[in-house]
Amino acid sequence: MYSNICLFCPSANVVFGANSLFGRYKSSRKREHRNLKDSRTLTCCSSVQYHQRIHCQLLSVKSWLDRNPSFIDSLESGTWIKLICGASYQDLPLIRNLSFLFTLAGVDCIDCAADGAVIHSVKQGVTDALSYANRLCISLRRPLIMISVNDDEDPHFRKASFDTSSCPPNCSKPCERVCPASAIMLQSDEAGFLVPFHQGVIQNKCYGCGRCVPVCPVQNIETTSLTSCHFSVVDNLLKSEPIDAIEIHSRAESIQHFQRLWDSIEPIVQTSLSLVSISFPDGGKHLEEFLRSVDRMIVKERAKYQIIWQTDGRPMSGDIGRGTTLATVKLAKKVLHFGLRGYIQCAGGANNYTVSVLDELNLRARAGPYHKHSAVSGVAFGSFVRRKLIEMFQGTSLDYSGNVENFPCFEQIWDFVFNLTYFHSFESIVKPIKRPSTEGQIDMRTNNEFSHANWFVIMTGVDSIGFQFTTIHKLGSTKHWFQQKQTNTVNKSGLRNVLCLSKALKELQLPRRVQLVACDVDGTILNSWNEVPAANIEAIKKVMNSGIPFVLATGKARKGALNSVLEIKSDLSRHGMGVFLQGLFVTSKDGKICHEMVLDTEVALKVCELGRELGISLVGYERDRIVCETRNEETDKVIPYHEPTPESIGPWKEALFNQKTKLNKMMFMAPPLQIDQVRPYIAKVLGKCCHITQAVPGMLEVLPFGASKGEGLRRLLLSLNIDPSEVVAIGDGENDVEMFHYVVHSVAVANASPAVKAAAKHVTKRTNNNAAVAEALETLILNNPYLNSEQGRKTQTVKSTS
Numbered sequence: 004m005y006s007n008i009c010l011f012c013p014s015a016n017v018v019f020g021a022n023s024l025f026g027r028y029k030s031s032r033k034r035e036h037r038n039l040k041d042s043r044t045l046t047c048c049s050s051v052q053y054h055q056r057i058h059c060q061l062l063s064v065k066s067w068l069d070r071n072p073s074f075i076d077s078l079e080s081g082t083w084i085k086l087i088c089g090a091s092y093q094d095l096p097l098i099r100n101l102s103f104l105f106t107l108a109g110v111d112c113i114d115c116a117a118d119g120a121v122i123h124s125v126k127q128g129v130t131d132a133l134s135y136a137n138r139l140c141i142s143l144r145r146p147l148i149m150i151s152v153n154d155d156e157d158p159h160f161r162k163a164s165f166d167t168s169s170c171p172p173n174c175s176k177p178c179e180r181v182c183p184a185s186a187i188m189l190q191s192d193e194a195g196f197l198v199p200f201h202q203g204v205i206q207n208k209c210y211g212c213g214r215c216v217p218v219c220p221v222q223n224i225e226t227t228s229l230t231s232c233h234f235s236v237v238d239n240l241l242k243s244e245p246i247d248a249i250e251i252h253s254r255a256e257s258i259q260h261f262q263r264l265w266d267s268i269e270p271i272v273q274t275s276l277s278l279v280s281i282s283f284p285d286g287g288k289h290l291e292e293f294l295r296s297v298d299r300m301i302v303k304e305r306a307k308y309q310i311i312w313q314t315d316g317r318p319m320s321g322d323i324g325r326g327t328t329l330a331t332v333k334l335a336k337k338v339l340h341f342g343l344r345g346y347i348q349c350a351g352g353a354n355n356y357t358v359s360v361l362d363e364l365n366l367r368a369r370a371g372p373y374h375k376h377s378a379v380s381g382v383a384f385g386s387f388v389r390r391k392l393i394e395m396f397q398g399t400s401l402d403y404s405g406n407v408e409n410f411p412c413f414e415q416i417w418d419f420v421f422n423l424t425y426f427h428s429f430e431s432i433v434k435p436i437k438r439p440s441t442e443g444q445i446d447m448r449t450n451n452e453f454s455h456a457n458w459f460v461i462m463t464g465v466d467s468i469g470f471q472f473t474t475i476h477k478l479g480s481t482k483h484w485f486q487q488k489q490t491n492t493v494n495k496s497g498l499r500n501v502l503c504l505s506k507a508l509k510e511l512q513l514p515r516r517v518q519l520v521a522c523d524v525d526g527t528i529l530n531s532w533n534e535v536p537a538a539n540i541e542a543i544k545k546v547m548n549s550g551i552p553f554v555l556a557t558g559k560a561r562k563g564a565l566n567s568v569l570e571i572k573s574d575l576s577r578h579g580m581g582v583f584l585q586g587l588f589v590t591s592k593d594g595k596i597c598h599e600m601v602l603d604t605e606v607a608l609k610v611c612e613l614g615r616e617l618g619i620s621l622v623g624y625e626r627d628r629i630v631c632e633t634r635n636e637e638t639d640k641v642i643p644y645h646e647p648t649p650e651s652i653g654p655w656k657e658a659l660f661n662q663k664t665k666l667n668k669m670m671f672m673a674p675p676l677q678i679d680q681v682r683p684y685i686a687k688v689l690g691k692c693c694h695i696t697q698a699v700p701g702m703l704e705v706l707p708f709g710a711s712k713g714e715g716l717r718r719l720l721l722s723l724n725i726d727p728s729e730v731v732a733i734g735d736g737e738n739d740v741e742m743f744h745y746v747v748h749s750v751a752v753a754n755a756s757p758a759v760k761a762a763a764k765h766v767t768k769r770t771n772n773n774a775a776v777a778e779a780l781e782t783l784i785l786n787n788p789y790l791n792s793e794q795g796r797k798t799q800t801v802k803s804t805s
């Protein structure tokens with residue numbers, strides 16, 4: 004018999020020759036172990052050092068949890084973390100594995116759908132994690148289990164669905180690509196028709212983010228709201244699966260809806276629960292009034308439950324990127340001024356940047372009575388961690404329905420979660436949050452925590468790209484201090500560390516690196532008189548001179564696009580890159596074609612027939628040419644846009660079959676009012692075989708499926724090996740939105756429609772008539788301190804050589 008058994012081995016097959024838990028294998032037993040058929044066990048057990056590492060990591064988690072024995076301590080010290088499984092998410096294996104991993108990582112609470120099977124999976128994950136730790140003689144704190152309910156229709160409580168038989172064949176399936184939960188996995192048969200599959204959407208994986216809805220070219224996707232949860236549901240649920248906390252999602256619009264729900268569940272909350280969370284988006288100017296009414300309703304003197312106000316800045320978006328953090332932090336900042344009773348916690352857009360941003364803005368609560376209830380107490384992570392985990396599981400081609408601790412890749416997955424929640428330097432969730440925050444702790448009693456040579460400065464009152472430093476004090480000595488305003492240079496003499504504790508939100512949104520700028524032409528670079536404003540020319544030239552390619556991304560043909568911007572034509576022709584014809588014709592370095600799409604001849608003929616039926620003129624684009632049956636007043640409307648002059652080529656049928664004309668796209672040309680009237684009919688007839696879009700009034704475009712400026716830009720970046728996070732895209736039209744979704748730094752000019760502005764990360768103050776492109780380039784590139792690495796570094800940390 005072997006006395007020392009590896010506590011991690013699921014089959015207790017590994018033993019150690021030394022007394023130490025993490026000793027060496029007995030050589031004979033090691034050989035035996037290698038012979039095991041179950042290679043997963045072998046992999047799991049083959050790294051003793053790895054087990055040792057897990058043990059140390061769990062000890063770190065425990066030591067932190069011991070400093071915060073209860074969830075109230077976490078809230079008080081600003082280190083509260085909640086895992087959000089999703090208010091309508093029901094992927095049970097993933098929920099169990101998420102609960103397992105994040106219980107080990109020491110989260111305070113796990114929030115899930117009000118569904119018995121889901122709660123059971125969460126509990127299973129928690130129990131398994133605690134016993135896993137117990138086998139290592141480490142007892143971790145059990146997280147609270149919270150369910151989510153809604154007082155009215157709410158995006159968190161809905162599911163998408165569609166009928167695959169209504170999908171056009173050869174649809175490029177953008178819905179599948181945008182779904183962050185892998186809830187849409189479509190297959191096509193040999194004829195290109197989609198195989199019917201789970202209402203199109205795998206229902207238990209859909210959490211209602213709604214991203215699939217706007218990308219469907221034929222508006223085939225619907226969402227269904229789930230009914231809200233009331234006393235009987237909660238009561239029945241609690242009888243079968245006791246829980247600790249409840250979260251009420253409200254759109255912060257109607258206090259009556261909230262009151263109705265609260266009245267029905269209050270008895271159960273009073274008797275059984277220890278925490279109530281109110282989740283709300285930014286309800287505009289009525290938000291304060293709404294929250295104060297809720298505060299009066301739910302805060303009771305002798306209540307046993309605590310209250311959390313969850314700021315749902317940009318719901319279910321944390322996986323999108325850094326920008327979403329700002330929405331939740333901004334809302335938290337707003338709500339802090341309301342002075343509500345209870346704790347404030349960020350969600351809805353929270354991700355690995357949130358804690359850093361809170362710390363930089365000095366908004367996070369810290370242990371000690373002076374911060375109580377006047378700062379943000381914690382963060383909740385949902386779609387960000389779900390998506391990461393799904394990607395990791397899929398990256399290993401695993402069916403992740405098993406227990407994660409038995410996966411061969413458990414080592415990597417656990418490392419990811421632990422790093423995410425404990426050690427991961429600047430971008431960590433918990434390193435800043437699970438270590439007491441020291442930066443900005445302006446309390447002389449804590450001096451001994453810091454080196455006497457450290458300086459701590461705080462930046463105040465900044466809401467622009469300029470920097471303004473005000474020294475608070477120097478710890479350990481008052482001899483050296485400095486004060487500099489409106490400057491981004493810091494005098495380094497005598498300093499060891501200068502920490503910039505707070506940064507303006509705008510500044511945090513700036514790109515750290517830019518490798519390419521893609522810009523729309525009409526309504527963006529060009530003003531309303533089809534001229535390029537002088538300031539735009541100057542800014543574009545400066546950007547190009549700094550080595551960043553400026554590329555046109557337009558619905559125009561190449562010739563037309565270049566002729567529109569004659570002043571910079573020679574600079575653009577030098578690199579030869581561009582996204583033309585709505586992404587149908589893309590040229591890379593030296594004008595080499597890197598991507599091209601053409602309309603199927605059958606489809607082009609269908610368009611011609613429809614044009615004839617409606618009595619509307621058509622033009623066709625063939626790379627650098629524009630062709631038409633016969634020129635007329637309507638076809639010539641492209642000329643003022645600097646497009647090539649249309650060529651009459653005779654009957655379409657003849658041209659398409661005998662002359663083998665391959666058209667990239669076609670356009671219906673008619674007065675704007677007429678186009679608006681016939682557009683629904685055209686979409687109905689052609690919607691299943693091509694993509695309909697419009698950039699200019701009176702010109703309705705017909706494109707092959709899968710074409711968009713976003714797709715064209717993607718192809719260009721692939722050919723150049725450039726990451727979309729390092730690209731700035733500027734535009735004003737609905738055809739720019741897909742490009743905005745693809746890059747991180749999207750800019751809508753002030754004359755863009757509200758929908759386009761909503762899709763962009765930045766919006767300029769100036770319109771196209773007032774050189775909006777120059778404003779965007781100056782803000783994001785020319786005056787961006789982070790693009791000058793040395794200067795950027797100075798604004799964050801200055802290390803003295805002395």
Ligand code: SF4
Pocket residue numbers: 162163181182183184185186187204208209210211212213214215216
């Ligand atoms: S994109 Fe969002 S709403 Fe659509 S299926 Fe996926 S999770 Fe559901």
Ligand code: SF4
Pocket residue numbers: 165167169170171174175176177178179189203218219220221222223224
């Ligand atoms: S038609 Fe719409 S729902 Fe169907 S595959 Fe294409 S994008 Fe998805």
